[in-house]
Amino acid sequence: MKMNMVSAINLALHQEMERDETVVVMGEDVGVDGGVFRVTEGLIEKFGPDRVIDTPLSESGIVGTAIGMAMNGLRPVAEMQFMGFSYLSLNQMITHAARMRNRTRGRLSVPMVLRMPYGGGVKALEHHSESTEALYAQIPGLKVVVPSSPKQAKGLLTSSIRDPDPVVFLEPKRSYRLIKEEVPEEAYTIPIGKARVMQEGDDVTVVGWGAMLPLIETATKKLEDISAEIIDLRSISPMDTETILESVKKTGRVVVVQEAPRSFGVGAEISARIMEKSVLHLEAPVERVAAPDITVPLPRSEDYYYINPDRIMRGIAKVMEF
């Protein structure tokens, strides 16, 4: 069936709640209202208010409570309305969710999912466009997953819900309704920690995740005589170094595209890993196409800031001409 990312995620939630009665969904407005993006629509009618919990406006409250639920046998899928508000609950994620397994020597774990729309490109309000995946990825004990399309979203969310550890599931809100694709009706999983080669190529490897993939595709289609290999990282942490290195062996040139600010980001990590393990295969320094290290501008200036296909093309040209 052809569907967009919102419907694909919604279907995954329906199916996982049906399959496993310990799965509960919680957050501000997720019940009767179906979530501000309608991602949780129809769940409360089907599973009732005990399993689809409309919570007070209380981010730390939601995450801290979810941690407790997970410690006592539930699989909460908690929603933050926007990534920019998840910082109120960051303490709970870092000081508790991420380390509960370790500090109890495996006795207690926190199999929860923290879902949130992230990223810009939609001319939203302040605090509604952040892309701070590196913040979460730096925390040992958390997993960070970012789907790039409806089909990816459904399979990755299913895996995240079934995962025994806390997963931060970032939904590129720019892509929520942008793309429609064929999505299998039945439940399926996509492994966390595995990247996918979206397009094979020989001259340059372009790595991206989430909302960057459609832009990378547009950019590489415009290239003449350059064959680009596109890698959809899918999982930021753990990261699939292997797939990247395999590709570097073949192409010798890498461009990482991240919508987050340039410094200390995931692109830097990818670049470092290539340096450590594959420097002799490189024909050019790894190029990062990234946002500047500034606060996300308000909508009027967002275009200066946001990644576009031209900037990706310039990045590719730079490594090709080196």
Added chain:
Amino acid sequence: MLIDDYDPLKGKRLQILKETGTVIKTLEPQLEEDVLLKAYRTMVLTRAADDKAVKLQRQGRLGAYPPGLGQEASQLGPAMALDKNDWLIWAFREMGALIWKGVPLWRQFLYWMGNEEGNNFPDGIRVTPTSVPVGSQILHAVGISYASKIKKEGSVALVYFGDGGSSEGDFHEGLNMAGVLNTPTVFVCQNNQYAISMRRAKQTASQTIAQKALAYGFEGIQVDGNDLLALYAATKEAVDRARNGEGPTLIESFTYRRGDHTTSDDASRYRPEKEVTEWEKRDPILRFRKYLEKKKLWDDEKEKKLLDEIQDEVERCVAKAEAYHKPSIEDIFKHTYAEMPPELKDQMDRLQQREGSE
């Protein structure tokens, strides 16, 4: 009903056992003799173990430690009202409650000696690990008890925190959430009058901490925190109410911290000595002993025998913790995820090689 009768807004505090050891007969909980004796033993053991931990810290054999001197009843009373299947969520000063719940004392020493294996409790003990970030565990109790409610498990979650913890946002979010979701949660604030150097009066302008419950739509009660019987009785009622679907309760245990905040603190900088000596007179263990003596359950001979026994037990636990094997490199890596990702395995291998070659 104690909780209804002791409206915190009317400035009432529940006391059952007086400092002289006499009880208010109509309120006296009916506990079996062996339970009373076990409670006494647990408080004496807690004090001895606590004292030992402080000494070990001074000798460099244990890390920073938060002493619980004077709070033995405040810790133990609430825990006594729990069934095996109930959860206990603690802060960092509740050694006695853990002992009662069956967490081995030697593991507790091991934890404060700096080994995560100290948090590795035996199976079936529903006790969470310490929560060092103040107040953040309150929400876990709400979540745990919510899970119990919808799984129809019949278990209750009891959470301890301090008067300082009641100033944190998580306290408000936790109580609010519990009220809205009507969870079987019992909140126990050990109001020991200080959060490090900050007096209770600097934490909140409200007259009692118990009264805050009313704002969240449930009951609160202030209890004499050095009176084991009152703590037990109030908590038992709160636990029963929670189990019956009547929702959460906030209990304020009005007590006093006679030791330093932790072994890194010097309480004489901010606390008058006179205050401490005043509170010594209200000592919870002594008071309970008088009660047992009046009941003809205790005498000097029994006391001496118990102290000897406990001295041995504490020494054995310390020895066991000190003999525990040193953590390996694998130990610090292996519980990060259920399954180790390749990059992490790689980092572990490299560290092992480096350490091995030194």
